[in-house]
Amino acid sequence: MLWNTLLLALRAIRRNLMRSFLTILGIVIGVAAVITMVTLGNGATRSVSDQISSMGSNLLIVIPGQRFGPGSEGAPKFKNADVEAIRNQISAIERVAPVVSKTATAVYQANNWSTVVTGSNDDYFQAGNWELADGRTFSESEERAGKAVCVIGETVRDKLFGRQNPVGGEIRIKQFACEVIGLLKPKGQSAMGSDQDDTVVMPLRTVQRRLSGSQDVNRLTVSVKAQTSIDAVKKQLTLLMRERRKIGENEDNDFQVMDTRQIAETLTSTTRILTMLLGAVAAVSLLVGGIGIMNIMLVSVTERTREIGIRLAIGALEREVLLQFLIEAVVLSSLGGLIGIALATGASIGLAGMMGVTYLFDPTINLLSFLFSAAIGVVFGYFPARRAAGLNPIDALRHE
Amino acid sequence: MSDTALIRLSGITKIYGRGQAAFQALKGIDLAIDAGDFVAIMGPSGSGKSTVMNILGCLDTPTSGAYEFEGVHVEQLTRNQRALLRRNYLGFVFQGFNLLSRTTALENVELPLIYRGAAAAARHAAARAALAQVGLEGWEHHTPAELSGGQQQRVAIARAIVTQPTVLLADEPTGNLDTHTSQEIMSLIGSLNRDHGITVLMVTHEPDMAEYAKRIIHFIDGSVDSDRRHEDAA
Numbered sequence: 001m002l003w004n005t006l007l008l009a010l011r012a013i014r015r016n017l018m019r020s021f022l023t024i025l026g027i028v029i030g031v032a033a034v035i036t037m038v039t040l041g042n043g044a045t046r047s048v049s050d051q052i053s054s055m056g057s058n059l060l061i062v063i064p065g066q067r068f069g070p071g072s073e074g075a076p077k078f079k080n081a082d083v084e085a086i087r088n089q090i091s092a093i094e095r096v097a098p099v100v101s102k103t104a105t106a107v108y109q110a111n112n113w114s115t116v117v118t119g120s121n122d123d124y125f126q127a128g129n130w131e132l133a134d135g136r137t138f139s140e141s142e143e144r145a146g147k148a149v150c151v152i153g154e155t156v157r158d159k160l161f162g163r164q165n166p167v168g169g170e171i172r173i174k175q176f177a178c179e180v181i182g183l184l185k186p187k188g189q190s191a192m193g194s195d196q197d198d199t200v201v202m203p204l205r206t207v208q209r210r211l212s213g214s215q216d217v218n219r220l221t222v223s224v225k226a227q228t229s230i231d232a233v234k235k236q237l238t239l240l241m242r243e244r245r246k247i248g249e250n251e252d253n254d255f256q257v258m259d260t261r262q263i264a265e266t267l268t269s270t271t272r273i274l275t276m277l278l279g280a281v282a283a284v285s286l287l288v289g290g291i292g293i294m295n296i297m298l299v300s301v302t303e304r305t306r307e308i309g310i311r312l313a314i315g316a317l318e319r320e321v322l323l324q325f326l327i328e329a330v331v332l333s334s335l336g337g338l339i340g341i342a343l344a345t346g347a348s349i350g351l352a353g354m355m356g357v358t359y360l361f362d363p364t365i366n367l368l369s370f371l372f373s374a375a376i377g378v379v380f381g382y383f384p385a386r387r388a389a390g391l392n393p394i395d396a397l398r399h400e
Numbered sequence: 401m402s403d404t405a406l407i408r409l410s411g412i413t414k415i416y417g418r419g420q421a422a423f424q425a426l427k428g429i430d431l432a433i434d435a436g437d438f439v440a441i442m443g444p445s446g447s448g449k450s451t452v453m454n455i456l457g458c459l460d461t462p463t464s465g466a467y468e469f470e471g472v473h474v475e476q477l478t479r480n481q482r483a484l485l486r487r488n489y490l491g492f493v494f495q496g497f498n499l500l501s502r503t504t505a506l507e508n509v510e511l512p513l514i515y516r517g518a519a520a521a522a523r524h525a526a527a528r529a530a531l532a533q534v535g536l537e538g539w540e541h542h543t544p545a546e547l548s549g550g551q552q553q554r555v556a557i558a559r560a561i562v563t564q565p566t567v568l569l570a571d572e573p574t575g576n577l578d579t580h581t582s583q584e585i586m587s588l589i590g591s592l593n594r595d596h597g598i599t600v601l602m603v604t605h606e607p608d609m610a611e612y613a614k615r616i617i618h619f620i621d622g623s624v625d626s627d628r629r630h631e632d633a634a
């Protein structure tokens with residue numbers, strides 16, 4: 001009986017190709033959208049955490065304020081003296097790079113380019129895994145004197161110098177001229193999608209004096225010596241900073257010391273929320289697809305009440321007619337689900353490549369979407385057919 | 401009326417609608433039909449011929465009265481049991497064909513066999529044979545939309561006889577056919593009755609067609625008006 005009913009269901013699908021196609025379409029789009037969104041979101045999350053952990057596990061970042069991101073502006077910034085204090089008082093620390101950043105327009109001859117100017121010291125390059133393509137980094141005397149020298153990233157070179165060698169050239173930033181002494185090797189996009197090579201690095205003093213106009217330091221990047229406990233260093237660093245910022249016994253920190261794992265968590269929690277949001281939007285489209293199926297099934301059952309009457313009249317049992325409609329609906333919606341999964345896999349791989357995020361196959365979301373589409377078929381295929389199959393054959397036959 | 405009757409109707413009534421709109425289409429029909437009989441039902445339009453055929457074919461239920469089929473009280477059967485009765489004993493030709501649209505003649509004729517669970521090869525062979533019997537060789541793969549009214553009628557007949565039913569119920573099987581084809585169909589039905597022992601109940605408006613039957617029952621206004629044996633019939 002099952003085999004015969006399957007045969008009847010397949011014949012009915014073949015008989016109504018257009019309707020079958022429309023039924024499938026809603027599910028295909030819904031399933032493909034959900035899977036693609038979630039897959040890309042997961043990929044982005046993975047890319048962010050991968051990139052941050054590739055920064056190395058021996059890195060600590062100290063920022064003012066109680067949390068990472070916007071809203072930390074109120075807390076006092078760090079001072080130049082903090083850098084010296086950390087370097088001198090915590091022996092397990094290898095490097096301390098203060099960071100001040102400003103956006104500014106850099107000009108070379110007829111070219112100008114708006115970029116981020118970072119003020120720091122020589123440690124900045126080591127802690128940030130930067131390598132030189134050409135030239136050199138700052139000398140201690142240049143740092144101390146706040147000389148107008150800079151090391152530029154690949155993007156800035158490209159925009160200002162084109163193919164030329166920039167080392168020895170002179171760019172203008174705001175009112176002052178600045179000699180290019182080094183060119184950094186390209187690093188590509190950051191975890192958050194910004195161009196890391198779009199950068200100009202100068203000695204800290206130079207930026208403070210000529211660009212930011214204050215003695216503030218926005219951030220400290222600290223690298224810890226190998227073979228030392230990062231947690232112990234974090235504690236020492238926290239204690240030292242509390243003391244220097246005169247925070248009372250019962251007061252909370254007005255700064256944060258984060259290791260790379262924590263940064264990764266903070267950043268990935270953002271992309272995770274984004275994934276959920278995108279997934280939710282896509283789920284709505286799946287729901288709309290489901291309503292489409294419901295609609296088509298309802299219309300088709302009304303249309304096919306006469307057909308149901310014929311089948312009953314020539315000896316079909318009510319349950320055979322129902323089973324046929326059920327199989328039809330399940331075959332259509334699972335076919336839609338499978339096509340959707342195939343489409344989503346293609347789209348995810350393609351888009352992940354274009355966006356530079358990792359492609360991760362997520363079995364859960366694939367399975368869930370598939371089951372959901374099959375369930376839609378069951379619900380919307382079965383229930384409308386039940387009413388028609390419960391009629392007297394003659395009443396079903398007379399149905400207009 | 402003998403006790404060996406295949407079909408026995410006693411006091412069958414049928415009321416359509418309710419209250420003000422109620423209409424009594426059958427006003428107490430008593431009828432016994434023996435196995436192997438060939439009965440023509442005649443009568444003016446609206447006299448209840450189709451109504452009684454639908455009840456006999458288990459497509460509709462009477463408002464009151466008893467319907468015995470081989471001694472079984474059909475009015476007491478469940479929906480499924482009545483479906484099985486239709487499947488295994490009855491063949492029905494509708495006044496309006498009722499073929500599945502966008503489905504080939506062959507598939508339409510195969511349908512009752514699919515529900516009987518016949519194997520594919522046997523099914524195809526039987527369906528082809530039934531189509532050949534009604535003179536539709538070569539039209540197996542045409543859909544109803546590609547067939548004339550008479551051809552559709554013949555597909556409907558083929559579908560009703562493909563299962564070799566105990567009883568063939570035909571509601572105006574020649575209503576859409578020319579005289580020549582009508583006579584072919586009637587002789588086919590006659591031979592099914594004669595050679596295969598299929599009991600035939602047929603509604604017709606045409607006295608010529610009724611001539612093929614062994615017994616002619618006249619309906620008027622929901623009641624049996626006359627019921628006579630046709631001695632010359634084959």
Ligand SMILES: Nc1ncnc2c1ncn2[C@@H]1O[C@H](COP(=O)(O)OP(=O)(O)OP(=O)(O)O)[C@@H](O)[C@H]1O
Pocket residue numbers: 416417423425443444445446447448449450451452495
């Ligand atoms: N579903 C229905 N609802 C209400 N009245 C009906 C219904 N079916 C039939 N009738 C009425 O019952 C009466 C008998 O109908 P029936 O179809 O049995 O006539 P008939 O003898 O087959 O006529 P014809 O020769 O025109 O086919 C008619 O008056 C018709 O209007």
Ligand SMILES: [Mg+2]
Pocket residue numbers: 449450451495571
């Ligand atoms: Mg009629």
